[in-house]
Amino acid sequence: MSHGHGHGSHAAHSAAPSDRRARAVLMLFLALVAVGTLSGLAALWPSADDLPDRVAYAAEGVTFVDAEVTVVEEACPVIVVGPDMPQTGEADQEFPENCNSLVAAVASGPEEGQELRVQAEAGVVRSGLEPGDDISLMRFPPAAEAEAPVYAFSHVHRGTPLVAMTVLFVVVVAVVARLRGILALVGLGFAAAIVWWFVLPGLLAGENGIAVAVVGSVLIMYVVLYLAHGPSVRTSTALAGTLLALAVTAALGAWAVGAVRLSGLSNEDGEFLQLYADNLDFRALLTAGIIIAGLGVLNDVTITQASAVFELRAAAPTMTRRELFGSGMRIGRDHIASTIYTIVFAYAGTALGLLLLLSLYDRPLGDVLSSDILSEEIVRTLASAIGLVASVPITTAIAAATVTAPEPVVREPAAAGEPSA
Structure with a gap:
């Protein structure tokens, strides 16, 4: 056995x-x-x-500069102008002054140190953006020497929380x-x-x-x-x-x-x-x-x-x-x-x-x-x-x-x- x-x-x-x-x-x-x-x-x-050829993200001459938010304005209200489509910005509707905009201090580029106001989307304003947050702005070169460059909101810098996660x-x-x-x-x-x-x-x-x-x-x-x-x-x-x-x-x-x-x-x-x-x-x-x-x-x-x-x-x-x-x-x-x-x-x-x-x-x-x-x-x-x-x-x-x-x-x-x- x-x-x-x-x-x-x-x-x-x-x-x-x-x-x-x-x-x-x-x-x-x-x-x-x-x-x-x-x-x-x-x-x-x-x-x-x-x-395929690489596609430019922005038009020729457009650059991206860093900035720091100093003021976040109110978000524009949403009104319904038809049975199905919500819209904003009707002429007969009263809105807060400068709604959907940010005031930011430019941190790089030729205008470094200047404060300027840029328009943003309502979702950006409602996202919890606060003074002190870092953002990126698009700088459009002036059309003539006597004119000032135009700035537009690009995106929020999210590197720190993403790296932390x-x-x-x-x-x-x-x-x-x-x-x-x-x-x-x-x-x-x-x-x-x-x-x-x-x-x-x-x-x-x-x-x-x-x-x-x-x-x-x-x-x-x-x-x-x-x-x-x-x-x-x-x-x-x-x-x-x-x-x-x-x-x-x-x-x-x-x-x-x-x-x-x-x-x-x-x-x-x-x-x-x-x-x-x-x-x-x-x-x-x-x-x-x-x-x-x-x-x-x-x-x-x-x-x-x-x-x-x-x-x-x-x-x-x-x-x-x-x-x-x-x-x-x-x-x-x-x-x-x-x-x-x-x-x-x-x-x-x-x-x-x-x-x-x-x-x-x-x-x-x-x-x-x-x-x-x-x-x-x-x-x-x-x-x-x-x-x-x-x-x-x-x-x-x-x-x-x-x-x-x-x-x-x-x-x-x-x-x-x-x-x-």
Whole structure:
């Protein structure tokens, strides 16, 4: 009996042929995808000649100077001049003097030290701007030597609070997650670099938008997952599940954009891009956005599923692969429910102003949902959510196939006088 128990323990620590085959297939798949990704990166990397000319942010001669707010005037009231359209500035309406304006002391440029009044938008005045805040002004050169330059409000300097929040975020991650959290931040920086230096230029250069997004996303996932979680069969399992679910999302997104007849030009950003980026395929741009939008959630779900199955194997070494898959799926279903809420509520929060505006219009709900801008977001959300749901059984199945084989169930011999089982 002791010999049999020792043999079973040894079997648990040595990979069975089925384990070795499954892991070999997994690593071969990841190696082939890596080679394809690097080849795609080389083929799609845009040259400087393919990129559109840089667009000047301001007219020639216009410069930006720093200033410090000294006085914030009242915001102009809003009045309704028609049944639907709120407007301001009617001639017969009394307004506070100099409303919607700021007094600022110029801190740089030829007029440094001068105080001047500039007009601002009502939203700027109502944003909580206070004396002492730093702002940026646009300086328009004088048309003639005898004339004074014209100044206009540009934006508020927000560097200090943004840097403070970033530092706080890094510190919290480092304290709570330690080395793994720091490595995740490094991976996040790498992802930002790929988007900025490859994905965006590739799209502007007129490369296939879906191919650019897929290659960039796959490269990001390779680096982010292995950097944050370390090279292991568990991480490789999560990566394979992520890549396959990403393929589902990309295919579904490309189909949905065509089926719903989306143009990718539902907002003013698309209209501006049309003027300056002649080679840009806006429908492919929309699909690329769908692919990239699902990366973070996919990463979360697949690494959780892979870890769950491997931990189940450690806790229950005698479970069959079928039982492991069933247990992992029960965990995954709970995760799916909470993550779907995350996707939907994240969009609802960012688009709350738009949703409020649409709710004010006297239009049937079906027409509102069919509008270009909402249809884009519905397609983006649903494609990401379907890819997310598909990632759970995919990753769970890969993990159940690549964990160590189940240990044989060892039965204790029956005691003397007891019937044998």
